[in-house]
Amino acid sequence: MSYTVPPTRTAAVVRQLRNEIVTGELPPGTLIKDAELAGRLGVSITPVREAIAQLSVEGLIDIAPNRTRHVTKVTQQNALELIDVMRVLACAGFEWGVHSLTETHIDLMRQRQKEFVESVRTGNVLAAGEAGADFSTIVIQASGNRELQAMLDLVVARTTRILAGSVDGLWHTWVTGHDDILRLLDAGDTAGALERYRxxxxxxxxxxxxVLLDE
Known part of the structure; x- marks a missing residue:
């Protein structure tokens, strides 16, 4: 996996805060204070405020009418709604792209699946989220619809938060599903791969x- 250095301080703060939220280092409901964050991360107030605004758009931080900011709480209802939104977007992209896949695409999907499985095995939530998302992204990008991918990217980090608390349980559905899809694609069964993805x-x-009901 390649590593890209963030081009700006704001991008660096966005990535750091997103990672802390996704992994649970900043739990749901945590109060976000500009000056405290700026001091901890060694940056000025401006990139912190810009990063908070970006993460608010992504749904990871809630900004109240009085301008206080908290890490967004994930309720059962919004978790399920989020999954429903991602299903609509991702399945549309998969349907549009699966027939355009080449052997190169499938080989890349297989590589990302290996990284996904290893990350899940070691409990690396961030790496698992990236590799798992890339498995689908390869197919969606084959459709040529960049706007769809941009919309889907907005829900990926929030979905990873749902998965973060149960690496051995919730990830298993994706691991086995991806393995089945690769077998179907190797057999030339694109229709079967699409149905398995759904x-x-x-x-x-x-x-x-x-899981949420048990909690």
Missing amino acids: QIFVDHRAEVER
């Missing part, structure tokens, strides 16, 4: 609902 979201939603 089933991942059905199974994942049911698992998330079960």
